[in-house]
Amino acid sequence: MDSVDTLESYVHELPLPNQVFFALVEATARLVEVSDKYWQSKGIHGARVRILVEIMKSGGSMLPSVLAQRIGVTKSNITLLLQPLEQDGLVLRGSDPQDGRKSIISITAAGRELLLHHLPDNRTLVAERMQALDEQELHQLMGLLTKLKRR
């Protein structure tokens, strides 16, 4: 078996772990697309919504740096994402009296309004796409993903 045959068969005969990897990527991409398209259709920037949600989870206000870490983007990106949010009055920027470097970002009434208005629909939409799995299967999947994350 020369190298040509080796490569040819190699790209076709995928080991199980790699098969699962590609299946994960594909399945997730489809679901993310559903969610993204929702926000897109409403003219809302999905990543900005995640900021609002994260602020809510932290009790209504938090630092840009923590925000960046939680959401998994760079601090420079957070700067760029916060600008229009502030402009649109969805978040408010305060300053930490103890530390002049820090900005305390808090969600406004308008920000909460946006979440209240759109988040349920978005989540329902995503949940609908998961209906292929029943509750027991969802728990099973959750367990496997948790295990995968832990290693």
Added chain:
Amino acid sequence: MDSVDTLESYVHELPLPNQVFFALVEATARLVEVSDKYWQSKGIHGARVRILVEIMKSGGSMLPSVLAQRIGVTKSNITLLLQPLEQDGLVLRGSDPQDGRKSIISITAAGRELLLHHLPDNRTLVAERMQALDEQELHQLMGLLTKLKRR
């Protein structure tokens, strides 16, 4: 229970399908990062490797348009991805004598070389990160993902 409490609890008490959704996104992002970092460390553009693999899967040559569809990017992106591949001599652009619009992209010996040299390592790396799951669990996960994709 006023709207403030509603939103506050809402962001914390995530329904199971949405929990699973976020777990999927997170787990997949980690795995993709592993693979991406590999190509990055080798100074190779990951998306371009996917093109080479896809050409191999199609028997050594294919059209840019089909490539775009298989890989899941736009045709304009394929144009941009193919340019450096051609420049580096990893693919070759031929023309279809039957249809002057079409370009037939084929992988070169150098392209095959690149795959032979790097693909096994990359796949091993990804597979290692899946070792948290045994074979039975991998089959289980694969089954759930397939079911999820089908609907």
Added chain:
DNA sequence: ACCATTTTGTTAAGCACTAAACTATCTGGC
């Protein structure tokens, strides 16, 4: 045989993100 329509690929402009360099502020060791 001709022209409207479709298809293939490229070009141009723009968007979301990153990495690196920078500014401003704070901290700890002396």
Added chain:
DNA sequence: GCCAGATAGTTTAGTGCTTAACAAAATGGT
């Protein structure tokens, strides 16, 4: 109390992708 280093956030330049407008070539109905 000072200053070297660390930390928070911004700015700038660049990357990878998309959408929209485009050019070239093929197709099909009349």
